[in-house]
Amino acid sequence: MTGARAAPMSRAMQAWSEARGRSGTAGRWGGWLGFALLLGWAVLIRARDFGNPIIHVDEQYYLLVGDRMLHGALPYVDLWDRKPVGLFAIFAAIRLLPGDGILAYQLVATLFAAATAWLVARGGMKLGATPLGGLAAAAAYILWLSLLSGRGGQSPVFYNLFTAGAAVLTLRLPQLAAAQATGAIVANGAAACLLAGLAIQTKYTPVVEGAFFGLAHLWYLRRAGGSIGLIVAAAVLWALLGLLPTGIVVGDYWRRGPAVFDAFWFSNFASVALRKGYPAAKIAARLAGTTAQLLPFIACAVLAARMRPGSAERRIVWGWLAAALVAFAMIGAFFDHYALPLMVPLAMIAAPVLGRWRAAPFAVIGYGLILFVARVMLPPTDAASARAVAQVMAANDRGECPYVFAGDAILYHLARACIPTRYAFPSTLAYESERGASGADEVAEVRRILAGRPPVIVTMDEPMAPWNPATQGLMTQALATRYRRVLSVPRENAHLLVYLRRDLPLRIAPSGVVYP
Known part of the structure; x- marks a missing residue:
């Protein structure tokens, strides 16, 4: 009985040893x-x-x-x-x-x-x-x-x-x-x-x-x-x-x-x-x-x-x-x-x-x-575009919070800027796929941000996903009446657009960014 039990155990240990040897x-x-x-x-x-x-x-x-x-x-x-x-x-x-x-x-x-x-x-x-x-x-x-x-x-x-x-x-x-x-x-x-x-x-x-x-x-x-x-x-x-x-x-x-x-x-x-x-x-x-x-x-x-x-x-x-x-x-x-x-x-x-x-x-x-x-x-990285936008944000924020409506959240980090909303990931408020999914009233939140009169707003001419038409409409109206465009740079197949509040004089970024 003992020998019968020992034989399979011996074979198992032999298989284990051989497997370890193969892995070695x-x-x-x-x-x-x-x-x-x-x-x-x-x-x-x-x-x-x-x-x-x-x-x-x-x-x-x-x-x-x-x-x-x-x-x-x-x-x-x-x-x-x-x-x-x-x-x-x-x-x-x-x-x-x-x-x-x-x-x-x-x-x-x-x-x-x-x-x-x-x-x-x-x-x-x-x-x-x-x-x-x-x-x-x-x-x-x-x-x-x-x-x-x-x-x-x-x-x-x-x-x-x-x-x-x-x-x-x-x-x-x-x-x-x-x-x-x-x-x-x-x-x-x-x-x-x-x-x-x-x-x-x-x-x-x-x-x-x-x-x-x-x-x-x-x-x-x-x-x-x-x-x-x-x-x-x-x-x-x-x-x-x-x-x-x-x-x-x-x-x-x-x-x-x-x-x-x-x-x-x-x-x-x-x-x-x-x-x-x-x-x-x-x-x-x-x-x-x-x-x-x-x-x-x-x-x-x-x-x-x-x-x-x-x-x-x-x-x-x-x-x-x-x-x-x-x-x-x-x-x-x-x-x-x-x-x-x-x-x-x-x-x-x-x-x-x-x-x-x-x-x-x-x-x-x-x-x-x-x-x-x-x-x-082969495709461009667009890294220079992001850094140029961040430099403009940093030079013109006047100690207030700029707002990235559409584009890249990293711009806040590069510009060392404060963030005017807890919904800092741009798609949350700007794109249709997130409408009603974040627990926020997107229209009310964008209205609140715009009421704070951010000194700089960043958006895109072509979105990375379909716009939320309600919030994009608010943004379009605000940019047309209260802001002027000071920079446009390539971003994938579109452009990042930087807008400055009309009552603020433009400050040139330390790198000497040339504005259109």
Whole structure:
């Protein structure tokens, strides 16, 4: 009886030992040398945007809020948004570094991108990829970040690191279950769920992936021979750890009083359902564009699905991809950067394919570089435009608060200006998609701002999304009667327009900006 029990245990431990040996063959390529190569690649790909303050409208606002948090601003009460506090806390921490925060957040984001890519390589090798295949998949991940509006500090650039870490831990489960290491599975699940919790407090959609990681751990804990009591206790522990970061934030807002907590709750959870949908044609166009960019990974996924045999690790990563797809579809807007979380499981799935066919890495990276040149390198950055506008704002604010109705929230930060509204993200009051979704009476708020007679107003001649006709009408009337245009600079396919109040003389910015 004892011998019969010992034989399977011996085989399990032998399998565990052999698996550890195979993972060790990655050697230096899966260690610091591999990370150094990926970090150098990330710097090379992302260096063009270092110092660019307007890579994407979202991350501009994250930096603005993070900066103002250090000066006492409370998210959702003083500055409104839907993102979790954890994201703004990352940018607040970055703001403690030297400089104005722009280059700093981009360098930190580059470090996060490289670290995530390194985990992609490690995960790919757990799926059977060669070190070359793992590194090629990791390099492709970094490249595709820039193709999907992740060139700077979009939230997935940060939380993908937490999700990738949780995924790599989850890929250990088949080996741990084979060794019947129930205690190790419990500890592994605790680490994975805490990482998922950090991702959730950076953006809420990773809750789907976190739930998948937790369920996978429960499944393998049962397969490892865990008792019902142990499984229940582990499930409670893992759920609590996954909710812990968000629970700390909820508790902090709760202790501040009902009004503050209500503002937090509405912003984070209720307002999402109030956003207007986008036309079906626009959604279809976005999906088509994202799909076209992901074609190499879709092709690799098809080839990977046909590769035999299918290991338990591969089944885990396919389940994770399914969870990521659910998270991608949850909000329904389908902007290209919403696909950034898909890149981690897709790149891991692609790794064995990229290591199996010699031409595959060249084909995938080559396709990506062509898109990179066309979409990133050739278009102008418009960084000079933003800095010119900020200089005019700073030179003419007279100690009062200028107002950015449409354009870039980072202008407040560059101009070191006060903000006349808690709805500082321009789309909230200016664009139709947010009408009725923020809890504000947009018309009343714009009237209030205009009644304060801001010395400078910034808007655009062509909006980045359809105008809110009511607030845009108010702005058009005010600009025509009380303001004069003093600057127009290019911004993507339109122009940023700067208006000065008619009763104020124009002050020339220190840089000597020439006004039309």
